[in-house]
Amino acid sequence: MNHTGLRIADVTVTDTRLQNVTVTRGVLWRVRMRGAWLGQVSIDGQIEGLTVNGVDVGPLIEAELDRRYPERVKMRPATADGFREAWDILESLWAETVDRARQLPPPLLHERVDGEWSFIQTLRHLLFATDIWVSRAVLGNPRPWHPLSLPFDEMDPDERVPWDRDAQPTLDEVLALRADRAETVRRVLTGLTDEALGADTEPVDGPGYSPAAQYPVAECLGTVLLEEWQHRLYAERDLATLRNQ
Template identity: 55%
Template sequence: MTEFREQDLAGALFERVSLRDATFTQVFLNAARMHAVDFTGAQVRGALFKESRMRGVELVDVEINGELKNVVVNGVDIAPLVEAELNRRMPERARMRPDDADGFREAWAILERLWEGTVARARTFPEAALHRSIDDEWSFIQTLRHLNFASAAWVGRMILGDAAPWHQWDLPWDEAPGWDGIPWDREARPSLDEVPTVRRERQVMVRHVM
C-alpha cells in the first residue's frame, strides 16, 4: 500500500490513476488536476480540494464528509443541495450560522441541549467503548476534551484574558505545535463523570459571555 504523509501535492496532476479504496484524511490538494481517475470505494475526511479540477473520474461507492462550497458535479453545484437536505433532516442545524447576538445565544442553547442528550446516551455504553478510537479518529472522551480546550482557548483566554485557563485533561488538536504550560495528553483516560464536569463549567463560561 502506497502512503503519502506530510507531502505538498499542490498543483499535482493525476492521469489514469487508480485510487480505489483510498483514504484521504486532512489532505490538501490545491489546484490539483485529475483525469480518468478511479475513486471507487474512496473515503474523504477533512480533505481540501480547493480549485481542483476532475475530468472523466469515476466516483462509485465514495463517502465524503466535510465542508462543500462551489462543488460542481456534471454542471450542477451540489453544495446548496446537500446543505438543504441536511437542514431538512435536522431543522435546528440551520440556526448554527447566526448573524447577531440573539442568534448566537439561541444556537448555544440548542448545542447545550443536544450535547446533554448525547452524553446521556454515552452513559449507556461500556466505559471502554468511550475511549475507543476508530480509524485513528478521536474517541468520544477525547472529543469532549478537545471541546473543553477550544472553549478555554477561544473564550477563556482570547475573550476573558485568562492567560492559563487550562484543565489537565484539555486536548489540543493533533497537529498543534505544542506549547509550554498547556496540557496535551491524548492517552489520558478520565472517566465520563470527570470530563463533563469540566464541560459544564466551560459551557457556563460561554453562556455568561454571550
C-alpha cells in the first residue's frame, strides 16, 4: 500500500506497531517516542536534534561521517580558497561516479531505487540547484533554468518553471548541461574573494525558487556544495543497488 502526501500532526499513538514501513523524503518533526522499541531501523537524511535515551546523537553522527569521509570536512569552507578546493574535490568525485554509471546499461540510469530519483534525475536536480543558488541568487538571472532542470518535489508548482519528471534525456545530454553549470560555478569561484564571500546577494524577483530576498553569498555557494556532496552519496548508493540486480 502506497500513500503520497500523507500528513499526520498533533496525534498521540499508543500500543502501535509500525512494521515494514518506508518513509521516502518524509519529515519527522517534534516527534516524541516513549517506551519505544526500535529494531532494524534505518534512517537516511538530514538529522537535527535527535535524542536517543537522553543522548543527543546528532554530533556523534556528524563526527562519524567526517571520519568515514575525510573530504566531507572540506565541504564546510570559510574562505574563498576553501570553496575553490571543495569544488575541485567534488568535480573529481563526480567524475569517478559518472565512470561507474557508464558501466551500467543506459536504461538503468532512468530506474528509480526505493522511490528515490534515478541517476539521470539526480543530475537534473543538481542543474536546478546550481541554477537557483548560483545563476539566480548570486549572478542575478531571474529565470536561469533549462527545460531539463528538475526542482525538488516540495517546491510549489509554477507553470513558468520547468518540471518534467518524465523526461528521458541521455546521460551525455545531461552531462553537457552539467559541464555548462560547472563552468558557471568555476567562473564565480575564480573571482571570489573573502570579502565577497561575506557579502549578501541582491534580491532577484521572478517565478519559482528562491524567493526574492538577500542571501549570504557563502550560504548560496555552501548550499551547492552540500547538494553536490549529498546527492553523489545517494547516487553511489543507488548505483550499487542497480549493479547488484
